[in-house]
Amino acid sequence: MAENETLECITEHERILQEIESTDTACVGPTLRSIYDDQPNAHKRFMEKLDARIRNHDREIEKMCNFHHQGFVDAITELLKVRADAEKLMGQVTDTNRRLQEAGREVTAQTEEVIRCRIQQMNMATTVEKLQLCIPVLEMYSKLKEQLESKRYYAALKTMEQLEKFFIPRVSQYRFCQIMAENLPRLREEIKEISMSDLKDFLESIRKHSDKVGETAMRQAQQHRTFNSAVAKQASMGHYTKPLYSLNGRTQTHNGLMMDEDTGDEDEADEEILTAQDLVDFSPVYRCLHIYTVLGDRETFENYYRKQRKKQARLVLQPQANMHETVEGYRRYFNQIVGFFVVEDHILHATQGLVTRAFTDELWNMALSKIIAVLRTHSSYCDDPDLVLELKNLIVIFADTLQGYGFPVNRLFDLLFEVRDQYNETLLKKWALVFREIFELDNYSPIPVDTEEEYKLVVSRFPFHDAEIEKQDFPKKLPMSQSVPQIYTQVKELIYASLKFSESLHRSSTEIDDMLRKSTNLLLTRTLSSCLQNLIKKPHIGLTELVQIIINTTHLEQACKYLEEFITNITNVSPETVHTTRLYGLSTFKDARHAAEGEIYTKLNQKIDEFIQLADYEWGMAESDGRASGYLMDLINFLRSTFQVFTHLPNNNNDHASMSGKVAQTACMSACKHLSTSLMQMLLDTELKQISMGAIQQFNLDVIQCELFASSEPVPGFQGDTLQLAFIDLRQLLDLFMVWDWSTYLADYGQPTSKYLRVNPATALALLEKVYRGMKDTSKKNNIFSQFRKNDRDKQKLIETVVKQLRSLVNGMSS
Numbered sequence: 001m002a003e004n005e006t007l008e009c010i011t012e013h014e015r016i017l018q019e020i021e022s023t024d025t026a027c028v029g030p031t032l033r034s035i036y037d038d039q040p041n042a043h044k045r046f047m048e049k050l051d052a053r054i055r056n057h058d059r060e061i062e063k064m065c066n067f068h069h070q071g072f073v074d075a076i077t078e079l080l081k082v083r084a085d086a087e088k089l090m091g092q093v094t095d096t097n098r099r100l101q102e103a104g105r106e107v108t109a110q111t112e113e114v115i116r117c118r119i120q121q122m123n124m125a126t127t128v129e130k131l132q133l134c135i136p137v138l139e140m141y142s143k144l145k146e147q148l149e150s151k152r153y154y155a156a157l158k159t160m161e162q163l164e165k166f167f168i169p170r171v172s173q174y175r176f177c178q179i180m181a182e183n184l185p186r187l188r189e190e191i192k193e194i195s196m197s198d199l200k201d202f203l204e205s206i207r208k209h210s211d212k213v214g215e216t217a218m219r220q221a222q223q224h225r226t227f228n229s230a231v232a233k234q235a236s237m238g239h240y241t242k243p244l245y246s247l248n249g250r251t252q253t254h255n256g257l258m259m260d261e262d263t264g265d266e267d268e269a270d271e272e273i274l275t276a277q278d279l280v281d282f283s284p285v286y287r288c289l290h291i292y293t294v295l296g297d298r299e300t301f302e303n304y305y306r307k308q309r310k311k312q313a314r315l316v317l318q319p320q321a322n323m324h325e326t327v328e329g330y331r332r333y334f335n336q337i338v339g340f341f342v343v344e345d346h347i348l349h350a351t352q353g354l355v356t357r358a359f360t361d362e363l364w365n366m367a368l369s370k371i372i373a374v375l376r377t378h379s380s381y382c383d384d385p386d387l388v389l390e391l392k393n394l395i396v397i398f399a400d401t402l403q404g405y406g407f408p409v410n411r412l413f414d415l416l417f418e419v420r421d422q423y424n425e426t427l428l429k430k431w432a433l434v435f436r437e438i439f440e441l442d443n444y445s446p447i448p449v450d451t452e453e454e455y456k457l458v459v460s461r462f463p464f465h466d467a468e469i470e471k472q473d474f475p476k477k478l479p480m481s482q483s484v485p486q487i488y489t490q491v492k493e494l495i496y497a498s499l500k501f502s503e504s505l506h507r508s509s510t511e512i513d514d515m516l517r518k519s520t521n522l523l524l525t526r527t528l529s530s531c532l533q534n535l536i537k538k539p540h541i542g543l544t545e546l547v548q549i550i551i552n553t554t555h556l557e558q559a560c561k562y563l564e565e566f567i568t569n570i571t572n573v574s575p576e577t578v579h580t581t582r583l584y585g586l587s588t589f590k591d592a593r594h595a596a597e598g599e600i601y602t603k604l605n606q607k608i609d610e611f612i613q614l615a616d617y618e619w620g621m622a623e624s625d626g627r628a629s630g631y632l633m634d635l636i637n638f639l640r641s642t643f644q645v646f647t648h649l650p651n652n653n654n655d656h657a658s659m660s661g662k663v664a665q666t667a668c669m670s671a672c673k674h675l676s677t678s679l680m681q682m683l684l685d686t687e688l689k690q691i692s693m694g695a696i697q698q699f700n701l702d703v704i705q706c707e708l709f710a711s712s713e714p715v716p717g718f719q720g721d722t723l724q725l726a727f728i729d730l731r732q733l734l735d736l737f738m739v740w741d742w743s744t745y746l747a748d749y750g751q752p753t754s755k756y757l758r759v760n761p762a763t764a765l766a767l768l769e770k771v772y773r774g775m776k777d778t779s780k781k782n783n784i785f786s787q788f789r790k791n792d793r794d795k796q797k798l799i800e801t802v803v804k805q806l807r808s809l810v811n812g813m814s815s
Contacts, residue, residue, distance in 0.1 A: 013049045134174065137167040141180055144187075153191045154287060157294045160184050188295055195288040196304075202284035203308055209280050210316065210339030211332060216279065217342050218335060221401035225504070280343065282350065289354055302354055309344065309355075313363055316340050317370040324378035327390040333374075334398045337367065345405045364407050372415050379419055385426040389500055392419055396504045416505060423501050424519050427494055428527045434490055435531040442483035444545040450475040461485040463562040464555070480555045481548050487528070488559055492566060494523050499570060513571035520563065524588045532592040536599045543603055544645050549596045550663060557589035597663055601670040604642065608671060611635035612678045617698065619691050620774065624698035628705040636709045639671055643714045668715040672726035675706060680730055684766050690773035693737075700734045703727060729758045736764065737771065742802045749809065761809040768806065772799045 016034070140163050147156035164184060171177045206213075285305075292301035316336045323329035341364065348355050375395070382388050395416060399409035449455045451474060458464065458478060462485035469476060498519040502512045535541060536549060568574065614631040643664060683691070683699065710723040736745055736756050745764070748754035775795065 009045060010049075013046050016046070017050065017053055130171070133170050134177075137163065137171055137177065137180070140167055148187065148191075151194075153195055154290045154294070157188070157191060157291060160188065161294070191291060192295060192297070195284075195291045198284040199288045199305070202281070203312065206280055206339075206343050207312060207315075210343065211335045212339065213279050213342050214335035214337065214339030215331075217338050218397050218401050221404060222397050224404075225397070225400055282346065285347065285354070286351070289351060305354060306359060310363065313340060313367060317367055317374070319374050319378065323374075324381040327387060327394070330378075330391050330394050334394055337371065338398060338401050341367075341402060341405065341407065360407075364402075368411055372411060375415060376418060379422050382422070383426055383429060385423055385430055385497065388419065388423040388426055389497075392416060392423065392501055393504070395419065413505065420501055420515070424498070424522060427497055427519070428522060431490060431494055431523060432527045432531060435487065435528055436534075438483045438486045438490070439531060439535045442481050444481050444483075444548040446477035446479055446548075447482050448475060448477050458485055462488045462555075463559055480552050484552050484555050487556060488563075491520065491523060491528075491563060495520055495563075495567060495570070509571050509573050513567060513573040516567050516571065517564075520567070524560075529588045529591065532588075533595055536592070536595050541599075543600055543642055546596045546600045546603070547645060547663065550593050553589040553592045553596070557586055560586060560589075597666065600663065600667050604639075604667055604671045605674045607638065608635060608675055608678060611638065612675075612682070615682065617682075617695055619688060619695045620777070621692055621694040621698065623694045624701060626701075628701045629698070632702045632705055635675070636705060639668075639709065640714055643668055664715040665717050668718075669723060669726065672706070672710055672723055676727045676730055679703065679706075680733075680763075683733075684763065688770060690777055691767070691770040692774040693771065695774075696734065696737050696771070700738055703730050703734060707731065732756045732758045733763060733767065737767065742798075746802070746805055761806050761813065765803065765806040765810060768799065768803060772796070772803065775799070 140159055144156055144159045144163070147153070147159060163180070168177050168181055172181070289298070289301060292298050319333050320329055323333055341360070344355060344360050344363065348357065348360055375391075379388065379391060382391070395412060399412040403409045447458060449458060455474075462480075464478060464480070466479075469478065495516055498516050499512070502515050505512075507515075532549070532553070536546065541549075611631050611634060614634075615629065616631075617629070679699075679702070682688075707724055707727050710727065711721065713723075732755070736742070736759055741755075745754075745756045745759065748756070749761070751757075
């Protein structure tokens with residue numbers, strides 16, 4: 001085993017030595033470290049092995065040196081022999097070089113001269129080449145200066161662009177080119193400032209020209225509408241023929257402006273039709289837009305333009321404070337707005353993106369809200385219907401003009417309904433004055449007609465038909481007064497005035513019919529009704545006038561159906577249509593008649609009160625005068641003459657006769673009841689403390705006259721003693737005191753067959769107490785005869801007994 005280990009160790013050392021010999025010295029370290037990692041004392045044996053290997057290599061080196069030594073010696077000997085030849089050659093070469101240098105010195109001088117000339121020639125060629133590059137740059141810069149001086153800024157910007165992109169980069173190393181390059185941004189800024197200044201001048205210019213542009217556009221729209229209306233009218237009449245001029249004469253310009261080349265007027269046909277482009281020079285906008293586009297700052301320009309136009313829009317939309325006073329104020333306002341949006345529409349179509357449809361729509365919506373608010377406010381100040389009508393026509397033309405440019409105008413037509421209400425209000429105010437004037441000038445008497453022409457004239461103004469009156473000979477009288485045909489005519493005039501407002505509103509016949517009927521209803525139910533009510537309440541209107549007013553309202557009520565036919569003929573809308581509005585004149589005139597009748601009754605009662613206030617009874621008289629009081633006879637005579645007015649009313653018309661008869665009967669019954677009540681109140685007046693029997697007798701005579709008046713049938717048509725029943729309360733009360741039939745009254749009280757059924761115990765008690773106090777006062781004056789005193793005492797005792805019984809009855813009623 002020891003031998004085997006020794007053999008392995010020797011083999012390993014051989015391998016290590018081979019690695020050391022064959023590998024790089026940098027990798028020897030790991031190999032040597034493996035020697036120490038093996039068996040102990042292995043390195044000693046390796047060292048021995050290594051020394052033996054070194055000695056072997058030394059012997060081999062020594063053998064090799066010995067083998068080549070003789071050759072080395074021979075080489076050294078040969079070199080020593082060559083040295084002499086080399087030194088000789090060196091001398092020859094040096095001599096040859098000296099002679100060559102002397103011979104080439106002149107050639108070198110000539111060569112240097114040739115080189116210098118060649119360099120100059122190259123420099124000149126280079127200079128020419130560079131100048132050829134610089135000359136176009138200078139020419140372009142000179143051209144730029146000329147363009148700036150001639151204000152051709154867009155061309156100047158294009159020249160700058162060419163300089164920067166093509167010319168200056170070729171000669172950018174030169175100082176003058178650098179100066180040029182530094183000047184170009186400054187020149188661009190100058191161009192921007194100049195073009196912006198031109199734009200500001202343009203904006204100021206269109207502010208001044210917007211009025212003219214708008215006026216032109218609205219006039220052309222009006223001519224177009226007039227032409228279309230004429231064509232539609234001819235077509236509806238069935239006589240439309242193709243006009244001599246061609247419809248190609250109506251053109252649409254690039255900015256959307258509609259133009260008529262023939263409006264039927266030769267002067268207008270020959271007149272050159274102006275457009276927005278003819279009135280306004282748009283070149284500053286185009287130039288400025290191109291300049292900012294070239295400069296890459298288009299967005300800034302667009303924002304500035306839109307901002308300034310918004311400001312101008314707000315200024316245009318501000319109306320003058322007194323705009324509502326004249327139609328010219330409204331016209332200038334509309335002209336400016338139309339001019340503004342015509343310009344914007346032209347800019348929209350003539351430029352690419354400077355303004356957009358969204359921007360113009362935003363401007364229009366803002367303007368539309370402001371316009372509606374302004375018109376709503378200013379139209380409310382207007383009280384002239386003619387001015388409101390002209391305003392409506394302006395609004396229609398304004399809307400049609402802008403609608404032709406694609407702007408939505410439905411809200412403007414909705415506003416016209418509000419203006420229509422305002423127009424109706426102004427019409428009603430105007431017609432209220434007309435009605436008042438008619439009523440003030442009316443004589444409130446039947447219309448006299450002396451000839452056939454006068455009769456036809458009245459009938460042509462008012463639909464009056466009466467067979468009986470037509471059969472009468474001239475002269476004759478018509479039952480109504482002159483205000484009736486005048487009012488009827490004025491109602492038709494209002495319908496015409498309302499119809500004027502309905503024109504050009506693009507509404508159907510049914511809607512127009514509804515508008516006319518509503519306007520007429522407002523006139524009848526509000527204006528005319530108010531005027532009639534005020535007329536009836538006026539103090540100078542007497543009973544005769546009131547009766548005539550009743551007759552007038554009856555005829556006006558009957559004429560309402562003719563007003564409906566009149567409206568139907570205008571609108572061609574059948575009155576049987578489901579949604580057709582009816583006229584409310586019937587209720588208006590019925591209410592006026594009722595008010596007039598009530599006023600008749602009120603005035604009669606007031607007149608009766610005036611006569612009653614003249615009564616001067618001597619309540620302490622011993623005996624009556626034997627005749628009725630003077631005031632009462634005057635009152636009865638007044639009533640007789642008053643009711644004669646009703647009797648002499650025209651009775652050739654059954655309606656009039658029945659109407660006047662009812663009014664007369666009601667007035668007569670009302671007067672008798674009021675007279676009875678007033679006389680009863682006179683007896684029961686709390687301030688009247690005592691009444692003598694003589695006064696009772698005198699009062700009885702007056703009541704008898706009232707009963708005689710009632711029985712004389714002052715107004716025909718009463719059945720039996722209906723009118724006398726108005727005095728029944730007074731009659732039974734006075735009979736009770738005149739007969740002194742207290743036993744019967746007390747015995748039959750509460751019985752349906754009682755003779756004094758209408759006598760209230762409280763009334764009887766109040767009058768009896770006054771009579772009792774009168775008797776006591778009379779007995780004090782007549783105390784000379786004792787028998788009288790005894791009779792008085794007996795009567796006083798009877799009265800005291802009756803008073804107690806009456807009080808018990810009154811208390812029983814109250815409990």
